[in-house]
Amino acid sequence: MTKExxxxxxxxxxxxxxxxxxxxxxxxxxxCELAVPDYKxxxxxxxxxxNINNKEAIKRWVKKEKPxxxxxFAALTDVNEIExxxxxxxxxxxxxxxxxxxxxxxxxxxxxxxxLIHISxxxxxxxxxxxxxPYSEDAQTAQGSEEISWYGWTKLMGEKAIxxxxxxxxxxxxxxxxxxxxxxxxxxxxxFIGMTRANFIQCLLINRLPQPLLMNLPRFLKRFRKIxxxxxxxxxxxx
Numbered sequence: 001m002t003k004e005x006x007x008x009x010x011x012x013x014x015x016x017x018x019x020x021x022x023x024x025x026x027x028x029x030x031x032c033e034l035a036v037p038d039y040k041x042x043x044x045x046x047x048x049x050x051n052i053n054n055k056e057a058i059k060r061w062v063k064k065e066k067p068x069x070x071x072x073f074a075a076l077t078d079v080n081e082i083e084x085x086x087x088x089x090x091x092x093x094x095x096x097x098x099x100x101x102x103x104x105x106x107x108x109x110x111x112x113x114x115x116l117i118h119i120s121x122x123x124x125x126x127x128x129x130x131x132x133x134p135y136s137e138d139a140q141t142a143q144g145s146e147e148i149s150w151y152g153w154t155k156l157m158g159e160k161a162i163x164x165x166x167x168x169x170x171x172x173x174x175x176x177x178x179x180x181x182x183x184x185x186x187x188x189x190x191x192f193i194g195m196t197r198a199n200f201i202q203c204l205l206i207n208r209l210p211q212p213l214l215m216n217l218p219r220f221l222k223r224f225r226k227i228x229x230x231x232x233x234x235x236x237x238x239x
Contacts, residue, residue: 016115017041019067021050021074021105027119027174028073043067047074052101058108071117072105075158079123079151086150094150099157103165110167120159122175123152135173 018035022028023044032044043065051057052074062070076082076094085092090099102118109116125135126147145153159171 015041016069017065017067018043018069018071019061019065020044021052021070021072022047023073025073025075025077031071031073050074052105053096055104055108058104062108062112062114067114069115069117070105070109071119072102073119074101075119075155077121077151079149082151082154083149086145092150092154094154095157098151098154099161102158103161106162106165106167106169109169110165113168116162116167116169118158118162118169118171120171120173121152121155122173123149124156124159124173125152137173 018041020028020032020043023032035042045061050061076097082094085094106116122135124141125139126142141156142148142152162169162171
C-alpha cells in the first residue's frame with residue numbers, strides 16, 4: 001500500500017463523507033440514529049429517492065453528494081414472502097433488489113473509488129450438521145440455491161457480485177437483530193416459541209442456540225456505529 005493510500009485510509013477512519021441506502025429500514029434507521037453524533041457528513045436515503053436498481057440514479061447521487069463511503073442497508077428481508085418468489089428465479093423481486101442492486105452499487109463505487117460497506121446475513125450459510133456455526137468470514141457458503149432459503153441465496157448472489165466487481169469493500173454479515181418495538185419483537189419471540197422440542201434439545205446438545213441481538217445493547221452500539229474498524233481492513237484496488 002502506498003503512502004497516499006495509507007493517508008486516504010486514515011481519513012476515511014476519522015472523517016468520511018457517508019451515503020446510506022435503505023435508511024428507513026430496521027438496521028439502517030438505527031445506524032443513522034447512532035452515527036449522527038460521530039459523523040457530520042452523513043446523507044441518508046431510501047427507495048423513495050434512491051433506488052439501487054437504477055444505476056443512473058446511483059450515479060446522480062454520487063455526483064451530488066460525493067461520498068467516500070457508501071453503506072448499503074437496502075434489501076428485501078421478509079424470508080417467508082421471499083420464499084414464494086423462488087420459482088421466478090433471477091426475475092424475482094428479491095433477486096433484483098438483493099443481488100442486482102448490490103452489483104450496481106459496486107460498479108459505481110469502484111468507478112468513483114468509494115469504499116462500499118454491504119450489509120448481508122448469515123442466511124448465506126447452509127447450516128449443515130458438520131458446520132452449524134458460528135462461522136468465520138471464510139467459511140463455506142451455500143453451493144446451490146436448494147441448500148438455503150431463497151432470501152439467503154439472493155443475499156449470497158449480492159455478495160458474490162460485489163466480490164466479482166472488486167474495488168474497496170467490506171461485507172458485514174449480521175443475524176437476529178431486533179429493536180425494542182412491538183413489531184420487531186415478534187420475530188425473535190416467535191422463533192423461540194416455534195422451536196420444536198426436538199430442535200431445542202438438539203441445540204442444547206451441540207451447545208448452539210441462536211442469539212438475537214438487541215440493537216440497544218452497549219456492545220452493539222459501540223461496534224456498529226464505528227466505520228473505522230471496517231475501513232481498517234480495506235485493501236487498495238488491485239486491478
